[in-house]
Amino acid sequence: MGSIGIVRTEYFTPDKRPWPLESGATLPEITVAYETYGKLNSAGDNAILICHALTGDAHAAGWHKETDRVPGWWDPLIGPGRTFDTDKFFVICSNVLGSCNGTTGPASLNPETGRPYAMSFPVITIRDMVHVQKALLDYLGVKHLVTVAGGSMGGMQVLEWAIHYPDYLSSAIPIATCIRLSAQTIAYNQTQREAIMLDPNWQGGEYYDSQSPEQGLALARMVGIITYKSIKAWDQKFARAFSGTKPEDYYDFAQRFEVENYLRYQGRKLVSRFDANAYLILTKAMDLHDIGYPFENYHEALSRIKVPLLSVGVSSDFLYPPYQQKEIVKALLEAGGQAVYQEVNSPYGHDGFLIEFQQQSKIIGDFLAKIA
Amino acid sequence: MGSIGIVRTEYFTPDKRPWPLESGATLPEITVAYETYGKLNSAGDNAILICHALTGDAHAAGWHKETDRVPGWWDPLIGPGRTFDTDKFFVICSNVLGSCNGTTGPASLNPETGRPYAMSFPVITIRDMVHVQKALLDYLGVKHLVTVAGGSMGGMQVLEWAIHYPDYLSSAIPIATCIRLSAQTIAYNQTQREAIMLDPNWQGGEYYDSQSPEQGLALARMVGIITYKSIKAWDQKFARAFSGTKPEDYYDFAQRFEVENYLRYQGRKLVSRFDANAYLILTKAMDLHDIGYPFENYHEALSRIKVPLLSVGVSSDFLYPPYQQKEIVKALLEAGGQAVYQEVNSPYGHDGFLIEFQQQSKIIGDFLAKIA
Numbered sequence: 220m221g222s223i224g225i226v227r228t229e230y231f232t233p234d235k236r237p238w239p240l241e242s243g244a245t246l247p248e249i250t251v252a253y254e255t256y257g258k259l260n261s262a263g264d265n266a267i268l269i270c271h272a273l274t275g276d277a278h279a280a281g282w283h284k285e286t287d288r289v290p291g292w293w294d295p296l297i298g299p300g301r302t303f304d305t306d307k308f309f310v311i312c313s314n315v316l317g318s319c320n321g322t323t324g325p326a327s328l329n330p331e332t333g334r335p336y337a338m339s340f341p342v343i344t345i346r347d348m349v350h351v352q353k354a355l356l357d358y359l360g361v362k363h364l365v366t367v368a369g370g371s372m373g374g375m376q377v378l379e380w381a382i383h384y385p386d387y388l389s390s391a392i393p394i395a396t397c398i399r400l401s402a403q404t405i406a407y408n409q410t411q412r413e414a415i416m417l418d419p420n421w422q423g424g425e426y427y428d429s430q431s432p433e434q435g436l437a438l439a440r441m442v443g444i445i446t447y448k449s450i451k452a453w454d455q456k457f458a459r460a461f462s463g464t465k466p467e468d469y470y471d472f473a474q475r476f477e478v479e480n481y482l483r484y485q486g487r488k489l490v491s492r493f494d495a496n497a498y499l500i501l502t503k504a505m506d507l508h509d510i511g512y513p514f515e516n517y518h519e520a521l522s523r524i525k526v527p528l529l530s531v532g533v534s535s536d537f538l539y540p541p542y543q544q545k546e547i548v549k550a551l552l553e554a555g556g557q558a559v560y561q562e563v564n565s566p567y568g569h570d571g572f573l574i575e576f577q578q579q580s581k582i583i584g585d586f587l588a589k590i591a
Numbered sequence: 592m593g594s595i596g597i598v599r600t601e602y603f604t605p606d607k608r609p610w611p612l613e614s615g616a617t618l619p620e621i622t623v624a625y626e627t628y629g630k631l632n633s634a635g636d637n638a639i640l641i642c643h644a645l646t647g648d649a650h651a652a653g654w655h656k657e658t659d660r661v662p663g664w665w666d667p668l669i670g671p672g673r674t675f676d677t678d679k680f681f682v683i684c685s686n687v688l689g690s691c692n693g694t695t696g697p698a699s700l701n702p703e704t705g706r707p708y709a710m711s712f713p714v715i716t717i718r719d720m721v722h723v724q725k726a727l728l729d730y731l732g733v734k735h736l737v738t739v740a741g742g743s744m745g746g747m748q749v750l751e752w753a754i755h756y757p758d759y760l761s762s763a764i765p766i767a768t769c770i771r772l773s774a775q776t777i778a779y780n781q782t783q784r785e786a787i788m789l790d791p792n793w794q795g796g797e798y799y800d801s802q803s804p805e806q807g808l809a810l811a812r813m814v815g816i817i818t819y820k821s822i823k824a825w826d827q828k829f830a831r832a833f834s835g836t837k838p839e840d841y842y843d844f845a846q847r848f849e850v851e852n853y854l855r856y857q858g859r860k861l862v863s864r865f866d867a868n869a870y871l872i873l874t875k876a877m878d879l880h881d882i883g884y885p886f887e888n889y890h891e892a893l894s895r896i897k898v899p900l901l902s903v904g905v906s907s908d909f910l911y912p913p914y915q916q917k918e919i920v921k922a923l924l925e926a927g928g929q930a931v932y933q934e935v936n937s938p939y940g941h942d943g944f945l946i947e948f949q950q951q952s953k954i955i956g957d958f959l960a961k962i963a
Contacts, residue, residue: 241842242839242841242842243839243842244842338844341842342842342843342844399831400831401822401825401826402825402826402828402829402830402831402848402850403817403820403821403822403825403826403850405831405848405850405851406813406817406825406850406851406854407817409813409847409850409851409854410810410813410814410817410854413806413810413813414786414789414810417786417789417790417806417807417810418789419791434785434789435789438782438785438786438789441778441781441782441785442782442814445775445778445779445782448775449775450773450775450909450912453773453774453775453778454773454774454775456774457774458774459771459772459774459777459881467614467615469614469879470613470614470615470616470713470714470879471714472710472714472871472872472875475781476774476777476781476878478774478775478777478778478781479777479778479781482778482781482782499844500844503844506848507841507842509831537822537909540822
């Protein structure tokens with residue numbers, strides 16, 4: 220059981236130009252950033268696709284260089300002898316369409332204008348992300364997926380995979396996600412977009428030659444981060460720790476509680492690695508997430524799923540609460556499918572799927588062993 | 592059982608100048624806006640104080656004029672024959688210090704400069720609000736309070752009343768509130784303040800001669816509103832209703848879900864009646880809410896409370912979840928006090944205390960009858 224070691228991000232440009240989108244709009248061309256771990260067998264049927272969340276990227280496992288401070292975002296689950304065992308499986312993770320970590324998104328140059336798309340980048344959907352991933356898998360020679368797994372926005376991709384490519388996979392593992400985005404989550408996303416657009420540096424998205432809307436993006440991230448934790452996790456970590464040192468600091472408007480300093484730090488951290496327009500486009504794609512489309516009803520959508528599905532919830536998640544993952548199982552069973560719900564018992568809220576590796580390893584490992 | 596009818600807001604200016612604050616800072620003078628319903632008896636001991644929440648005001652009951660669309664914010668609980676029976680009780684509600692609805696706050700003129708205080712207004716605390724209310728009650732001739740009641744920030748005032756004026760009241764009714772603000776609620780408050788300060792019109796608070804930071808305040812309110820509801824309430828009200836009319840609207844970045852339109856409407860609505868700097872000062876006062884101060888520990892603070900306390904929670908409140916109201920009861924019982932917890936069963940989240948009048952009427956009515 221060990222790390223996959225040093226890995227690198229690769230790039231793929233599909234021949235299909237222009238690239239068609241669900242909306243009817245097209246992109247002149249697209250590029251996809253991806254990483255692979257392990258080896259594809261000659262039958263091309265030992266592949267596993269990992270799907271990332273809102274601000275994630277293709278770097279799911281391993282290290283880009285030996286001096287990296289942290290490995291890929293799901294590293295404890297991916298490697299030789301690990302849950303997604305790279306001695307057995309060919310594991311792929313790609314940056315989603317609309318993002319800013321190597322795959323085409325609003326910050327990419329539009330070849331037709333030589334300028335970044337900015338907000339001329341079309342609205343995309345989770346299904347658009349999935350179709351791009353399918354093109355990548357075809358290019359890599361993958362004939363069949365053992366499973367598709369991912370949390371949050373990654374879990375939305377997993378569900379669309381199971382519905383739109385039902386014969387291409389043997390199982391699906393959506394985690395901390397939902398059949399359709401709830402009104403509350405749309406509301407949270409909206410406030411995050413409005414924070415970005417309130418920043419005077421946003422300028423309708425045309426900031427690539429000037430100062431970027433760092434404060435707006437940082438504020439968006441701060442709101443997001445609150446929703447990724449839980450009230451008890453925050454209290455365990457910070458309670459009412461205060462950063463002032465003198466007694467009078469307590470009554471100084473500019474002084475802050477440590478939880479505020481932490482949030483500001485997290486906000487700034489995202490700014491250094493993420494594009495504000497991509498944040499707008501991806502949260503909008505999440506808002507549009509609704510597996511019912513374009514079917515008559517959910518039953519019709521779900522009855523397309525032919526493989527066992529493992530739905531995983533995090534007990535303290537209040538953004539995508541466990542009832543939403545149970546809803547997936549209930550609806551799928553009603554549609555004649557096979558599904559099971561498992562819960563990660565954690566105080567960490569939605570972030571649990573990026574923290575609770577031991578529990579997920581057990582739950583996912585047992586599921587994969589059973590379906591093998 | 593009826594409405595108290597037409598009422599009006601009155602104003603009181605204490606003789607004490609300058610007015611001292613907990614921080615050691617002072618205000619040159621203060622004015623307090625208040626309303627009263629019913630009549631004070633000759634012993635001055637039939638009074639009830641009602642405390643309002645963050646964006647509330649002194650207008651708790653009745654109508655300012657016959658054409659008003661809505662009555663005061665807690666009207667169904669206050670009036671002849673109602674829970675807070677104005678045939679028996681003299682009910683008082685005042686706008687809190689630091690607000691903008693008649694009581695001195697950041698938008699008030701500083702008599703020393705002839706200009707609005709803006710952000711030179713000192714940081715205040717919930718205890719400062721309570722001491723101002725005590726001066727008002729003294730002025731009105733109130734010798735003793737039958738009870739003090741309020742929800743959210745109003746409930747914080749109730750707790751401080753019970754601790755700092757233990758001989759002045761016969762009972763206390765804190766609703767949907769907490770002993771000390773949690774790290775998560777501080778975090779939510781912080782993002783709301785940052786939204787205001789991100790608005791270029793905020794200008795460090797010096798906007799009274801120019802455009803006010805309407806977008807920032809609206810965004811702050813939007814984040815706040817999300818936390819006042821519940822995930823199920825949002826889904827019941829809006830689900831995924833979309834405001835676009837043409838099929839292609841679904842893929843238009845500018846088109847919105849109805850929940851987004853509702854939030855924007857609520858944001859704009861607050862802007863028309865609230866001052867952005869007051870929002871900053873009051874959320875900061877909430878952040879500082881901690882009944883432990885200036886005592887050695889919570890036990891010492893709570894052991895000062897000599898009267899029966901009714902702590903009311905709302906089942907679906909995730910901003911001040913029921914466990915926080917149960918915590919009040921548990922801690923008070925441990926300190927030798929008398930306390931009981933009652934829960935309002937509601938899908939409306941924190942807002943439940945402004946919506947679920949029938950349940951609150953029963954719970955509060957039974958409590959008042961018992962202690963009478």
